Every structure is written in structure tokens, then in C-alpha cells.
Amino acid sequence: MKTTSKWHPSTLPSQADGAPSPSSLLARHRITEEDLELVRKLGADLVPQLGKFIEQFYLWLADQPEYREFFSNIDRVHAVQRAQVGYWERFFGANIDDSYLLERWQVGMRHAEIGLSLGTYCASVDVALSIFADELADPKILGDAHPRAVRAMTKLLHLDMAVVVDVYTRAELDKRGRQARALNEMSTPVTALADEILLLPIVGIVDSQRAQDIMTSVLSRVAEVRARMFIIDISGVAVVDTAVANYLIKVARATRLMGCRCILSGLSPAVAQTVIELGIDVTGLETRATLRDAIEEGYRAVGIELRATGG
Amino acid sequence: MPSIADQDGLAANAVISRVGRVLVARLVGDLHGQHLTRFQDELLGAIRRGQARGVVIDLSAIDLLDDIEFAGLRATLQMLGLLGATSVLSGLKPALAAALIASGAEVDDLTTARSVEEGMKLTEARTT
Known part of the structure; x- marks a missing residue:
């Protein structure tokens, strides 16, 4: 950018x-x-x-x-x-x-x-x-x-x-x-975890301008590295309300349109409750409780096996 | 497999080729009115004649689809589904994906792929 x-x-x-x-x-x-x-x-x-x-x-x-x-x-x-x-x-x-x-x-x-x-x-x-x-x-x-x-x-x-x-x-x-x-x-530090896996940890406040920046940088990086899997970790997001949830869902949908799977990770119990109580449409949204789960799923999806070696 | 030529005064808006049992339709022009009808006729005809079982619609040359064009594309996919064919969209550009989401387009039921090759693999996997 x-x-x-x-x-x-x-x-x-x-x-x-x-x-x-x-x-x-x-x-x-x-x-x-x-x-x-x-x-x-x-x-x-x-x-x-x-x-x-x-x-x-x-x-x-x-x-x-x-x-x-x-x-x-x-x-x-x-x-x-x-x-x-x-x-x-x-x-x-x-x-x-x-x-x-x-x-x-x-x-x-x-x-x-x-x-x-x-x-x-x-x-x-x-x-x-x-x-x-x-x-x-x-x-x-x-x-x-x-x-x-x-x-x-x-x-x-x-x-x-x-x-x-x-x-x-x-x-x-x-x-x-x-x-x-x-x-x-600096607010959208997209990182490659493996050849076809990208990770974006989001920290702080998400407003409409930032959501737009996230959308732009996520999609351009997906196109750039031809990512097969995109993990967005939201454990550091201060407040997840209807607006923020909708922004994130839009990013996930747009990513999928480009043929890339998108997993939202780091959903706290409070966020899960909010999203469901607010009646936000989450069909087709892939989520995991922790970043670790999402990364494991990501590696599995691109065919990388993780196992402990030695002692 | 013929491409959509300008036999009746229409500029070509797609290049359609057949690879094995999959049609690859590379969209290069707009999808309004008669263009859309021609596009649908070509694809549905090929499926009807048993020349293919699945379709990959490659959008990598498309910068923008308006609401009407996207609705036409969705309708095409549904028609193909009615004839029992599976279809995959491939190669959407970031700006196109962002614009479709921003316009509130319904995309959850679409199958997408990063490239034509990946789209063909997906289609073949689902038709066999």
C-alpha cells in the first residue's frame, strides 16, 4: 500500500x-x-x-x-x-x-x-x-x-x-x-504463517475507517500471495458490537469470494453471546475459540502436519 | 466449442472452452441484456448436449460487476444447477470482491476458487 x-x-x-x-x-x-x-x-x-x-x-x-x-x-x-x-x-x-x-x-x-x-x-x-x-x-x-x-x-x-x-x-x-x-x-500487520496461510491479528478499536483499511489490505495480500487460508485473530479487539461484527463478517465473505478460506479466531464467550443475542447472521462464517485452533486448522487445510520431534 | 462471437452484431463478452468434462468460461466483457442471454444460452446448451458436467466461470479479467450483472451471473449459476451442473467462480480481484460485499450481494452459497486450475479441480471433485 x-x-x-x-x-x-x-x-x-x-x-x-x-x-x-x-x-x-x-x-x-x-x-x-x-x-x-x-x-x-x-x-x-x-x-x-x-x-x-x-x-x-x-x-x-x-x-x-x-x-x-x-x-x-x-x-x-x-x-x-x-x-x-x-x-x-x-x-x-x-x-x-x-x-x-x-x-x-x-x-x-x-x-x-x-x-x-x-x-x-x-x-x-x-x-x-x-x-x-x-x-x-x-x-x-x-x-x-x-x-x-x-x-x-x-x-x-x-x-x-x-x-x-x-x-x-x-x-x-x-x-x-x-x-x-x-x-x-502498522494497524494491519498481515503476516505469512506458511506459503498459503496469512494471519492478521487485530488489536484495539475497529471503526469504519479501520475496517475499510483491513478489508483493503487483507484482500490485496490474499491476491498477492495467492493465500488459501486467512486467519483473523480478534482476541485483542476491545469491543465487538454489531458494527464491528458486521465489518469482520464482510471481510470474511470477501476473502472467500476470492477463493480463500477465512477463519475468525479468538472469539471470547462474551463475543459469542453478543453476536448471537444481537441476531447477527453468521451463516458461512468459520470461527475458532483460540488462535492456536485456527492455526492448526490452517496448517491442516494446506496439508502441513505438525508433530513434536525428539525428547 | 465456439466462443461467443459477434455473429449477430454482439461483441464477444466471454471465451468458452472445454477441458475434459468441464467448461471454462472466461468473462471479458459486460453481462447486460443480450450479452447475458447469449452467455447463458452457450453454457446451458453445452450442459444440455452433455458436453460438460461442470462450469468454471473465470472473472480474473473483470474489474467491476454492477448489481444487475451480478444478479444475472447468480441466475446463470442457479440455471446451471437446475441442469445438474456444478459451477465455480474463479480469480476474483480484490476490488471486485470488496465491491460485491459492499453492495450487500448474497455470496454465501457461491463456490469460489483462486484460479481456473483450482476451480477445475473443485468442479471435477464434485461431479465424480
């Missing part, structure tokens, strides 16, 4: 996953070609001073609680700083295409991987914006176009943030999905 993630950090998510194209993103953020031209003009002035800005940025960053956690190594700090220079050069290049989005996508992935919070990321974008805005306080650079240029830069920065937040969220959801799948696989 292993599923791989639908997207990979080295590729852009496809439109089918709901990822927007460069043009639709620009439209959504109301960024025009004129805006991009203004950002490029700002860049002509700001990019040569990036080193200074990054220093100012690290004055802020050093105070953040996450700084120590992620930047304990000075080489790492330098590597990240170089990456940040690259990031802003690309930003002020203002050429919004697939590869531009891919870079932002990777920034989001990186943050999700190392567990940097979105809150810190958003705050850091704001700090960077302030640093640039202070530098731009002198309106001579662009004259009348100055306010529009600042606005254009802000819009593009928000577009960047939207992409990063989007991928960050996807990465988190993906992580959670993988955890859920791992938990599901």
Missing part, C-alpha cells in the same frame, strides 16, 4: 494539482508588465547594495529564537546568505516564468523540510521589505514613479509569499498524509 507523493520538489506541481501558472499568478496579484519594469528599475539601484541589506537583515534574524537552531554553523550561514543574494537578484530581475516559480517553490520546500515556521518566514519578508523601503526613502531614484514602484515591489513580494506558503502547506499536508499511511500500515 505504499504511495509516493504526487509531486516532487525538483518539478513544478502540475496544473492538475491546483498549482497556478505564471500568467494566472500575475493576473491574480494584478501585476502588470509595467510593474515588473519598475521592479527591474529598482533592482538596478538596489542589487549592487544587496550585501549591505543582507547584513541588516541578519541583525534582525540573530534575535529570532529559531536563529540558533538553524544557523549554529557559520558555513551554513554563509551558504544561506549567498542563496539569499541569489534570491533577491532573481526577484529584481522580475522575469516571472516557470523557473522563477520553481525557485520560490524550492524555497518553500526547504523551509518545510527544516521546519522553519511560516510565521517567521512572513515576518522576515516584512523585514526585508522595510529594509528596501528605507533605502528607497529618497524619492529621487524614480521621481514620480516612486510610489508605484514601491507598490509594484510589494505586489511581487506578495506573489512570492503566496507561492512559498502554498508549497509549504502542501508539504505539510503531504507529511501528514504519509504519517497517516504509515499508521494505517
Whole structure:
């Protein structure tokens, strides 16, 4: 039941996953070609001073609680700083295409991987914006176009943030999905006892979702190993009520449809009483009191004889 | 033994062959309306002519049967039973088995096998 993630950090998510194209993103953020031209003009002035800005940025960053956690190594700090220079050069290049989005996508992935919070990321974008805005306080650079240029830069920065937040969220959801799948696989540990005999001990609570997982993994394993006998041991099931009994009976019936015998073992006297008193239809259901009985029956069915050897 | 061909405009929905005294019917298409009737005619005819005593219906190529198709299949098995033939279903896929159970289909009286070979053994054991 292993599923791989639908997207990979080295590729852009496809439109089918709901990822927007460069043009639709620009439209959504109301960024025009004129805006991009203004950002490029700002860049002509700001990019040569990036080193200074990054220093100012690290004055802020050093105070953040996450700084120590992620930047304990000075080489790492330098590597990240170089990456940040690259990031802003690309930003002020203002050429919004697939590869531009891919870079932002990777920034989001990186943050999700190392567990940097979105809150810190958003705050850091704001700090960077302030640093640039202070530098731009002198309106001579662009004259009348100055306010529009600042606005254009802000819009593009928000577009960047939207992409990063989007991928960050996807990465988190993906992580959670993988955890859920791992938990599901652990909750249905189907084991082979012999060539054609499978055993599934069920422990804990059976609800409709888990019953569905049990059904899926039992049937796929039966098909996979062409099992002739499937033993489901329910001695560890906390509560067997009408719903649980019906789930288990369904699994047994489906297994038999595939030509595989199914034995439910570990029925306690209380369970036997409940099932009969509730009037649950158990025709065609094979049951045993203990797992041991079921295993012996299973071996007998596939023609394996168990006997003591020696002393 | 002829397969169900498209003699009267019907696409073939099953390949039927005879092995010893057992018919093996590999279902490959849907079982609606005329397809079902043709399928039943072929199997019942062969039993009636004494060409076989048992039938293995192989479903390993089938991904899904709707309620109507499954009811038709059950009816076919009952008709075969009326003519004294035993029948076994073989090779059900996990998704098909799960879907039939989920739809509440009555399956307790069906004889099933993992493969055609096993189905044939079961059929022969029950007809001799």
C-alpha cells in the first residue's frame, strides 16, 4: 500500500494539482508588465547594495529564537546568505516564468523540510521589505514613479509569499498524509504463517475507517500471495458490537469470494453471546475459540502436519 | 466449442472452452441484456448436449460487476444447477470482491476458487 507523493520538489506541481501558472499568478496579484519594469528599475539601484541589506537583515534574524537552531554553523550561514543574494537578484530581475516559480517553490520546500515556521518566514519578508523601503526613502531614484514602484515591489513580494506558503502547506499536508499511511500500515500487520496461510491479528478499536483499511489490505495480500487460508485473530479487539461484527463478517465473505478460506479466531464467550443475542447472521462464517485452533486448522487445510520431534 | 462471437452484431463478452468434462468460461466483457442471454444460452446448451458436467466461470479479467450483472451471473449459476451442473467462480480481484460485499450481494452459497486450475479441480471433485 505504499504511495509516493504526487509531486516532487525538483518539478513544478502540475496544473492538475491546483498549482497556478505564471500568467494566472500575475493576473491574480494584478501585476502588470509595467510593474515588473519598475521592479527591474529598482533592482538596478538596489542589487549592487544587496550585501549591505543582507547584513541588516541578519541583525534582525540573530534575535529570532529559531536563529540558533538553524544557523549554529557559520558555513551554513554563509551558504544561506549567498542563496539569499541569489534570491533577491532573481526577484529584481522580475522575469516571472516557470523557473522563477520553481525557485520560490524550492524555497518553500526547504523551509518545510527544516521546519522553519511560516510565521517567521512572513515576518522576515516584512523585514526585508522595510529594509528596501528605507533605502528607497529618497524619492529621487524614480521621481514620480516612486510610489508605484514601491507598490509594484510589494505586489511581487506578495506573489512570492503566496507561492512559498502554498508549497509549504502542501508539504505539510503531504507529511501528514504519509504519517497517516504509515499508521494505517502498522494497524494491519498481515503476516505469512506458511506459503498459503496469512494471519492478521487485530488489536484495539475497529471503526469504519479501520475496517475499510483491513478489508483493503487483507484482500490485496490474499491476491498477492495467492493465500488459501486467512486467519483473523480478534482476541485483542476491545469491543465487538454489531458494527464491528458486521465489518469482520464482510471481510470474511470477501476473502472467500476470492477463493480463500477465512477463519475468525479468538472469539471470547462474551463475543459469542453478543453476536448471537444481537441476531447477527453468521451463516458461512468459520470461527475458532483460540488462535492456536485456527492455526492448526490452517496448517491442516494446506496439508502441513505438525508433530513434536525428539525428547 | 465456439466462443461467443459477434455473429449477430454482439461483441464477444466471454471465451468458452472445454477441458475434459468441464467448461471454462472466461468473462471479458459486460453481462447486460443480450450479452447475458447469449452467455447463458452457450453454457446451458453445452450442459444440455452433455458436453460438460461442470462450469468454471473465470472473472480474473473483470474489474467491476454492477448489481444487475451480478444478479444475472447468480441466475446463470442457479440455471446451471437446475441442469445438474456444478459451477465455480474463479480469480476474483480484490476490488471486485470488496465491491460485491459492499453492495450487500448474497455470496454465501457461491463456490469460489483462486484460479481456473483450482476451480477445475473443485468442479471435477464434485461431479465424480
